Amino acid sequence: MLARVGRDSLARNSVLIMASTVGTSGLGYLYWMVAARELPRPAIGTATALISAATVVSMVANLGLGHMFIQRLPGAPAAAWSRIVGAGLLLGCAATAAAAVAAVxxxxxxxxxxxxxxxxxAAAGLVATxxxxxxxxxxDYVFVAHRASQGMLWRNLxxxxxxxxxLLGLTASGLTAGRLSGSAAVVLAWTVPSLAVTVVTLRWSLSRLRPGYRLGGALAGAGLAGELAHVRGSxxxxxxxxxxxxxxxxxLPVLVTxxxxxxxxxxxxxxxxxxxxxxxxxxxxxxALYAERTNAAGRSASLPRASLVTLAVIGLPAAALFLFGGRILxxxxxxxxxxxGPLLKLLVLAALPDAITNLAVAHWRSQHxxxxxxxxxxxxxxxxxTLTWLWLPSRGIEAAGFAWLAGQSAGALMVAVLALLGRLGPLRRDAAPAGAALVRRLAPPHPRGADRRPLLHPVMRGRPAARLGHRTRPAPHARPRSRSWRVP
Known part of the structure; x- marks a missing residue:
């Protein structure tokens, strides 16, 4: 089984990305468990609100450069690769910093x-986060583009x-009880390691991923100016x-706050x-599916295989969270x-329609x-x-779960309708030739005279005869040939 996954690029990279997610989530549980036990609830609420706002700012201001990396990095020469990555990181981080200041x-x-x-x-924490x-x-998208998700796994772990x-160091040192507030400690412990790992990745990991990579490639020549057109398209x-x-x-966390x-x-x-x-x-x-189809060596990655991988991984955790989610919380x-607890059950139910819509979007992306x-x-x-904003005051935080389930279900229903219409499309196309023949039989004959099309030579089918004044001569090389190689 492991050997088969290792040979299948789609399955291997999907498993590595999910392993990165699961490992990060497991350690994230430990992180928030320490924070929840050591710090008061208002401090946790403030820290999570700030991190959620920073997530929204990053999502808005990253300019969609990740998918541009997937499209352009595979097969790019070392100099162009350095320019694409360097300019993308510089432009994305600069736009994020400006958007964060505006949010503050x-x-x-x-x-x-x-x-x-x-x-x-708090303002500096929002910008840095x-x-x-x-x-x-x-x-992360740089590693996904090269189907080297193991680099993403080790980086996120x-x-x-x-x-x-x-966070353990800050709480054990007693700083949270003195000069450093609890919310500031949570944000600091969240942001500083991310910046440190980013520096290490830029300095050492990228040169191993792409030999010849130069950190200053974005500033060489017309690096930034040359990338602006691609950024606008992205x-x-x-x-x-x-x-x-x-x-x-x-x-959703921002609306709840x-x-x-x-x-x-x-x-x-x-x-x-x-x-x-x-x-x-x-x-x-x-x-992983989108990266496989973008890469020339993996264009055979199919949607059914991606669906099976998703269902195989999501089934057991979904059942465990639905049955024992309260104990986990x-x-x-x-x-x-x-x-x-009740909110968690609603979110688990929404996992299946969410998977349907995510895979459908990846499939359509690959088809442009x-x-x-x-x-x-x-x-x-x-x-x-819309439903979250309207229902929150009356239903509490469970309103977000109902609204998320309703939105994902509406999307899955739309995917099903489009898939059904796509299956009916070939049937309509197959019925077209018979209808077209009937139209040709009922159509009036082509008009004669000046509007008539040029005559076609009886031998050279599809080639108009040459016209010289009022006389017509056959097209060159129009002499009929015998069935043998010799001309009689």
Whole structure:
């Protein structure tokens, strides 16, 4: 079984991406368990609200460069590879920093529950966290583009271990009880390891992935200026699809904070993080499927195989979370189990339609049907966010679960309808020749005279005869030949 997975590029990279996700999620449980047991709930709520806002900023401002990496990096020469990666990272991080500053200035003025961003420490934390998230995401796509997801696995495991170790060090040193607030400790432990791992990846890992890589390749010649055209194409294409696809998951914690406050967001975030183990499986397989079809050596990757990989991985964890999710949340504290248990069940139910829509979007991306991807994602985003905003005051954090399930189910229904129409399409095309023949029989004869088409020579079918004044002579080389090689 392991040998078969090792030979199958789609399965291997899907498993590696999912292993990265599972390992990161497992260490993430440990990270938030330490935070929940050592720090008060309001501090956890504030920290999760800040991290969620930074995630939204990073998602909006990364310019869709990750999918551009998948399209352009395989097969690129070393100099062009360095320019693409360097310019993409520089432009993406610069745009993220500018968007984060704008968020610091705007969010506290439009929603009082984000008033904590008025402080300089929280403002700097939002900017640094958003930039770290963008750099980390873009480097992950570099490894996925080369079907070398093992680099992504080790990088994310090192990042997750660094977060846990840093948080343990801050809480054990007593800084959280003195000069450093609890929320600042959580954000600091979240961001500093990410920046450190990014530096190590840029300095050593990329040169092993692509021999000849130069860190300053983006600044050589017309590096940045030459990449702007590709960035604009990525911004108007894949980035809009990405925003509509990942926007609801990133915005839900922000909406919960805005409507209910930071304390309720702590309950929501723990349940959401627990369910994210399921929501990360299908995007991992979808990313591997898209990378396989973009790479010339893996264009045979099929949607049924990707679906089987997803179902095989998602089945057992989904059943375990649905049956024992309350006990898992109780590891943080009994209050988190009571507040987030029903929400977790709703999120688990939404995992299947979420997998359907993610794989459908990856399939359509590989066929360059970006408008269809965008319409599907916009339908789900509009349903989820609108229902969440309307239901939160009356139903509490469970409203986000109902809205997420409704949005994903609407998207899966749209995929089913489009698949049915696609199956009916060949039937309509097969019936066309008989109808076309009937039309030809009933059509009037072609008009004679000046409007008549040029005569075709009886031997050279499809070739018009040459006209010389009012006389017509056969086209050259029109002499009929015998069945033998010799001309009689």
């Amino acid at each position: 200035l705007v969010l506290p003025r439009i929603e009082r529950n984000f008033g904590f961003l008025n402080g300089p420490v 958003a930039v770290a998230l963008t750099a980390s995401m873009l480097l 090192a990042l997750a271990v660094g977060k846990v170790v840093t 911004l108007t294409g894949h980035h809009l699809v990405n925003l509509a696809q990942a926007g609801p998951s990133a915005l 805005a409507r209910l406050g930071a304390a309720d967001n702590a309950h929501f975030y723990m349940a959401w993080m627990t369910a994210s183990v399921l929501f990360m499986v299908s995007p991992a397989v979808a990313a 109780a590891l943080f504290s009994p209050g988190y189990a009571a507040g987030g 049907r970006l408008r269809r991807c965008l319409r599907l994602n916009l339908l789900m985003a509009a349903a989820c966010l």
